[in-house]
Amino acid sequence: xxxxxxxxxxxxxxxxxxxxxxxxxxxxxxxxxxxxxxxxxxxxxxxxxxxxxxxxxxxxxxxxxxxxxxxxxxxxxxxxxxxxxxxxxxxxxxxxxxxxxxxxxxxxxxxxxxxxxxxxxxxxxxxxxxxxxxxxxxxxxxxxxxxxxxxxxxxxxxxxxxxxxxxxxxxxxxxxxxxxxxxxxxxxxxxxxxxxxxxxxxxxxxxxxxxxxxxxxxxxxxxxxxxxxxxxxxxxxxxxxxxxxxxxxxxxxxxxxx
Amino acid sequence: xxxxxxxxxxxxxxxxxxxxxxxxxxxxxxxxxxxxxxxxxxxxxxxxxxxxxxxxxxxxxxxxxxxxxxxxxxxxxxxxxxxxxxxxxxxxxxxxxxxxxxxxxxxxxxxxxxxxxxxxxxxxxxxxxxxxxxxxxxxxxxxxxxxxxxxxxxxxxxxxxxxxxxxxxxxxxxxxxxxxxxxxxxxxxxxxxxxxxxxxxxxxxxxxxxxxxxxxxxxxxxxxxxxxxxxxxxxxxxxxxxxxxxxxxxxxxxxxxxxxxxxxxxxxxxxxxxxxxxxxxxxxxxxxxxxxxxxxxxxxxxxxxxxxxxxxxxxxxxxxxxxxxxxxxxxxxxxxxxxxxxxxxxxxxxxxxxxxxxxxxxxxxxxxxxxxxxxxxxxxxxxxxxxx
Numbered sequence: 001x002x003x004x005x006x007x008x009x010x011x012x013x014x015x016x017x018x019x020x021x022x023x024x025x026x027x028x029x030x031x032x033x034x035x036x037x038x039x040x041x042x043x044x045x046x047x048x049x050x051x052x053x054x055x056x057x058x059x060x061x062x063x064x065x066x067x068x069x070x071x072x073x074x075x076x077x078x079x080x081x082x083x084x085x086x087x088x089x090x091x092x093x094x095x096x097x098x099x100x101x102x103x104x105x106x107x108x109x110x111x112x113x114x115x116x117x118x119x120x121x122x123x124x125x126x127x128x129x130x131x132x133x134x135x136x137x138x139x140x141x142x143x144x145x146x147x148x149x150x151x152x153x154x155x156x157x158x159x160x161x162x163x164x165x166x167x168x169x170x171x172x173x174x175x176x177x178x179x180x181x182x183x184x185x186x187x188x189x190x191x192x193x194x195x196x197x198x199x200x201x202x203x204x205x206x207x208x209x210x211x212x213x214x215x216x217x218x219x220x221x222x223x224x225x226x227x228x229x230x231x232x233x234x235x236x237x238x239x240x241x242x243x244x245x246x247x248x249x250x251x252x253x254x255x256x257x258x
Numbered sequence: 259x260x261x262x263x264x265x266x267x268x269x270x271x272x273x274x275x276x277x278x279x280x281x282x283x284x285x286x287x288x289x290x291x292x293x294x295x296x297x298x299x300x301x302x303x304x305x306x307x308x309x310x311x312x313x314x315x316x317x318x319x320x321x322x323x324x325x326x327x328x329x330x331x332x333x334x335x336x337x338x339x340x341x342x343x344x345x346x347x348x349x350x351x352x353x354x355x356x357x358x359x360x361x362x363x364x365x366x367x368x369x370x371x372x373x374x375x376x377x378x379x380x381x382x383x384x385x386x387x388x389x390x391x392x393x394x395x396x397x398x399x400x401x402x403x404x405x406x407x408x409x410x411x412x413x414x415x416x417x418x419x420x421x422x423x424x425x426x427x428x429x430x431x432x433x434x435x436x437x438x439x440x441x442x443x444x445x446x447x448x449x450x451x452x453x454x455x456x457x458x459x460x461x462x463x464x465x466x467x468x469x470x471x472x473x474x475x476x477x478x479x480x481x482x483x484x485x486x487x488x489x490x491x492x493x494x495x496x497x498x499x500x501x502x503x504x505x506x507x508x509x510x511x512x513x514x515x516x517x518x519x520x521x522x523x524x525x526x527x528x529x530x531x532x533x534x535x536x537x538x539x540x541x542x543x544x545x546x547x548x549x550x551x552x553x554x555x556x557x558x559x560x561x562x563x564x565x566x567x568x569x570x571x572x573x574x575x576x577x578x579x580x581x582x583x584x585x586x587x588x589x590x591x592x593x594x595x596x597x598x599x600x601x602x603x604x605x606x607x608x609x610x611x612x613x614x615x616x617x618x619x620x621x622x623x624x625x626x627x628x629x630x631x632x633x634x635x636x637x638x639x640x641x642x643x644x645x646x
Contacts, residue, residue, distance in 0.1 A: 071269055185273050188307030188320035195266035196321075 001053045001148070001170075003045045004110040005077065006100050006131065007038035009061050009068035010121040020226045034068045037116020039075075040181040044146050044174070045114045046076045047181075054078045056107065060088060060099045063202075070194040074186030081107075085204040092217035093122075097130035099215075102208040104135060112153065113173040117142050128175035138172040144180035261556075263325075270326055274333040277306060286338035289465035290610050295344055295420055296465065304375020309348060313357050317365050318373035324500065324565040328507035328558055335511025339614035340465025342508045347416035347466075348372070350501040351622070352379025355425045356444065358500070359485030359493040368423050368444055380421035382412040382445075382471060383494055389414075390627050392427075393436035393491060397473060399428035399443060406430075406443060406483070408476040411455065414621075418469030419454045421447055426473070427490045434488065442490030444482040451476035462613035501622055502575040503561045506582030509618050510554050513586045516593035516611055517547040523597055534596070543592045550585045557581060573635035580628035583618035590615045 015029030034042070045055050057072040057080040059065045069080035083099050091099065104110055113132075118125035125141075132139035138152075144163065145156040152169040158177065186194075205215065234250060236243045251257045263271070281299055289296050303309055312327040313319025320326060327349060334342035353372040356364055371377035388394040397410025408428055412418070423446060430441040445452065455470030485493030521544060524535035534540050561574040590611045594601035601608035619625045627646075634644040 067265060067269070070265070074269065185276055185306055186269070187305075188270060188273070188311060188322065188326075189315050191270045191273060192266050192315070192321045192326075195264070195269075 001048075001050070001111045002107075002109075003048065003053060003055045003112045003114060004058060004104055004107065005038070005041050005045050005055060005072070006058045006060075006113070006115050006127060007042065007068055007072055008035040008116070008119050008127075009033070009059060009065040010035045010119060013120060018226055020228055023224070023226050025226075032064055032067060034071055035116060035119045035121070036178045036183075037119055037176070038068075039116075039183045040176050040178040041114040041116045042072055042075055042077060043181040043183040044143075044176045045112075046184070048112075048146065048148055049076070056080070056110075058083060058100060058103050060084070060091065060096045066200050066202075069200045070198075071186060073194040073198055073200070074190040075184060076186075076190070080200045082200050082202045083208065084202050085206075087205045087210075087212070087215050090217055091215070092219045093124050093126040093130060094218045095215055097127055097134055099205075099208065099210065100127070100131050101134035102210055102214075103203060104131070106203070106208060109135070109171060111170045113137065113171070114146075115173065115175050117175045117177050125175070128173050132173035135171070135173070138168040139174070140166055140168050140172065141175045143174050143176045146174060146176065263559075267322070267325060267329060270320075270322060271329045271333065273306070274308070274330050275336075277303065277308070278333045278337045282334070282341050283337040286340070286465075287607070287610070289338060289340050290614075291464075293464045295467055296341060297420075299341060300344060300375070300378070303345065309345065309375035310353070310373025311349065313353065313369060313373045317357070318370040323562070324503060325559065325562040327504050328562045331504040331507035332511040332514070332558075335508030336515040337511075338465070339508070339512060339611070340463045342511070343416055343463045343466035344420075346501075346504060346508060347381060348379045350504045351381035351497050352417070352421070352423065352425055354500055355381060355442065355484060355493055355497040358496055359442070359489075360444075363481065364444060364484065372423060377422035378417055378420050380415050380417040380424040380447075380471075381494075381497070382415055382418075382424050382426035384412060384414045385410065386413055390624055392494070393440065395427060395429060395440065397426070397428040399430050399441060399478070401430075401480075402477070404480050405477045406441075406480060408443065408445070408451075408473040408478060410473050412471045412473075414458065415469050415471050416466055416621075418471040419457060419467050423447065424471070425484055425494075427494050430488060430490075436491040438488045440491040441487050442484040442493045443478045444484050445473075445476060445478055447471075449476050449478065460617070462610070462615070462617055498622060499572050499575045500565060502579035502628075503558060503565060503571070505618065505622055506554065506575075506578030507558050507562075509579075509582030509586035509615075510551065510558055512611060512615055512618075513547065513551050513554065513582075513589035516586075516589040516608070517544065517551060519608060520544060520547070520593045520596040523600075527598075540596060543596060547589045547592055550588065554578075554582055554585045573632055576623075576628045576631040576635075579618075579622065580625050580632065583615070583625060586615045586618060 009032050012031040012033045015031050017026045055077045057069055057077045059069050060083045066082050073080050083103050115128040140155045142158045143155045147154045154167050156163050156165050236246045307320045310319035311322050311330050312324055315321040356369045372379045385395050399406040399408050426443050426445050431439040451474045453472045455472050458468040524540050525533050527534050558578050561578050564571040594608050597608050600606055631646050634646045
C-alpha cells in the first residue's frame with residue numbers, strides 16, 4: 001500500500017506573542033516546526049504501516065520546509081519530496097491543493113492520503129477535502145481512529161456530539177484529529193541519516209507541469225485584525241498561599257466545591 | 259569558522275529536549291526522593307537510540323559522536339542529574355572504553371548491546387585506596403589457562419548493581435606499575451564470584467545507584483582483555499579524557515536550568531511592590547550566570563568538535579569538567595540566593611539541584627586532579643614535565 005502524507009511547516013506558536021493593542025504579532029523565537037496536525041497525520045500513517053507499505057511525505061513550501069520533511073523521514077517515512085517554487089509564493093489553499101494533487105499524480109497516485117484536520121496557523125481545514133476532490137478519491141474527515149479493513153479503510157470520526165464508524169474504499173483521503181494521535185519522537189539514528197544520507201528531491205512548477213493559471217490564488221488577504229482577548233475566568237495574583245486561599249474561596253462561591 | 263550546529267544536531271537537540279522535558283522532568287523529584295533508578299525511562303531512552311548516541315551506527319549507535327552525546331548530556335543535566343549520571347556512566351565511560359579500545363569481536367559482542375540499551379554498563383576503576391591515585395589499585399588478575407581470575411573490590415561504582423557489563427581495571431604485574439602492570443577487562447556481571455556490596459547513601463544524584471562491587475575468583479576469558487595486556491591504565495585514562503567533556507555538558511545543562519528557574523522566579527516574586535527581576539542585585543547575578551554559561555557552552559562544544567575530528571583534547575576535556583562543575587556550582591548557588599527561603603526548601607528543584615551539583619566537583623577525577631592535568635599540559639611546551 002502506498003500512503004502519502006502532505007505536511008505543512010509552521011512557525012512554532014510558542015515562540016509568538018500577540019499584542020492586541022498594537023494589532024501585531026511578534027516573533028520572539030523563530031522556530032519552524034511540523035504543524036501538529038501534519039505530525040498527527042504522519043503518526044497515523046506510521047501506525048498503519050506494514051512491511052509492504054511505503055509512506056511518502058510531501059510538503060508545499062519554502063526551501064526551509066526541507067527540515068520538516070527530514071524530520072518526517074526521521075520519524076519513519078520512507079521518502080519525501082519538497083514542492084517548492086517561487087511561483088507558489090502567493091499560494092492559497094486552492095493552489096496548495098492543486099500543487100499537491102499534481103505531485104500525487106506524478107507519483108502515480110496513492111492508496112491512502114493522510115492529512116491533518118487543519119493546520120495550527122491558518123486553520124482552513126481545506127487541504128484534505130480539496131485534494132480528495134482534485135484526485136477523485138473518497139474522503140473521511142476528523143478521524144480519531146483508523147484501520148485498514150477488507151475493502152478499504154475503517155475509521156472512527158467525530159459525528160456531532162458523538163462518533164461514527166465509517167468505511168470507505170481505497171483510494172481515500174483521511175484527515176485526522178491531532179489530539180487523537182499522540183506523536184512519537186524520531187529515532188536518534190534516523191535523525192542522523194535523514195540529514196547525512198537521505199535525499200529530499202525538490203519538484204518545481206515545471207516538474208509538476210503546472211501552468212500559471214493553476215497557480216493563481218482565489219483568495220487575497222486584505223488585512224489582519226486582533227480583537228480583544230475574551231475575558232474568561234478570574235485572575236488571581238499574589239504569593240502562593242494567598243492565591244490558593246482566594247481560589248478555594250472563589251470555587252466555594254461558585255458552589256464548585258463545598 | 260562556523261559556530262552553528264549542523265541541522266541534524268538541531269533536530270536531535272529538539273528530540274532530546276522533548277524526551278527530557280516530557281518523560282524525565284515530571285518524575286525528577288520522585289526519582290530523587292525514592293532513590294530509585296528509573297528503569298522504565300532508561301528503557302524508553304534506549305528505544306529512541308539515546309543509549310548509543312556517540313557510537314557508530316554499525317555498532318547499534320546513533321552515529322552522532324561526542325557532539326551529539328554532549329547535547330544529550332546537556333539536555334539530561336537540565337532536568338535530572340540522577341538520570342544524567344546513570345546514562346552518563348553507561349555511555350560516557352563504560353561503553354566508551356569498549357568503543358575506544360575494544361577489538362571488532364568485543365564491539366560486536368558488548369558495544370552493540372550497550373549502544374542499543376539491551377545491556378547496561380558500568381566502569382570499574384575506583385577502589386578504597388585508589389581514587390585520585392588511580393594506579394594504586396589492589397584488584398588483581400592472575401592468568402589461569404584461557405582465563406584470568408579477578409579478585410578485589412571496586413568502590414563508588416555508578417550502575418554497579420544494575421550493570422550487565424562492566425569494564426574493570428586490575429593489576430596483572432605489580433612490578434611494572436601503571437604503564438605495563440595494569441590490564442583492563444570486560445566482565446559480564448553474571449559471572450560466578452561477582453557480587454554487589456554496600457550501596458552508598460548519597461547527598462545528591464540519589465536516583466543513580468553507587469555500589470561496591472566485589473570480585474571473588476571471577477573467571478574472565480582471555481578474549482575479554484580490553485585494549486591489550488598491560489595497557490589497561492592507558493585505556494581507562496583515555497576513556498576518562500573523553501568522558502570529561504560530556505560531564506561538563508551535563509553541568510552546562512544544570513547551570514542553564516538554574517538560570518532559567520531564577521529568571522522565572524525573579525519575574526514572579528514581588529518585593530517592595532515590584533518583581534525582584536527589576537532589581538540590579540538580581541541583574542548582576544543573572545548576568546554573571548549568563549556569561550559563565552555562554553563561556554562554558556563554547557568550551558564544551560569546541561572540545562566535542564576536537565574529539566570528533568581526532569585532535570588532542572586532554573587539556574580541553576579536563577577544562578570542561580573543571581570549569582563546568584564550578585560554573586554549575588556558582589549558578590545553582592546564585593539561583594538559591596535569588597529564590598531565597600523557597601530555594602532552600604525540599605519542595606523546590608533548586609535544593610535538589612544544589613545537592614546534585616556538588617558531586618560534579620568530586621567524581622571522575624576531582625577538580626584538584628583536573629587542575630594538575632591542565633597545568634601539566636600547559637607547562638609541557640615550556641619543557642616542564644609534571645607527572646599526572
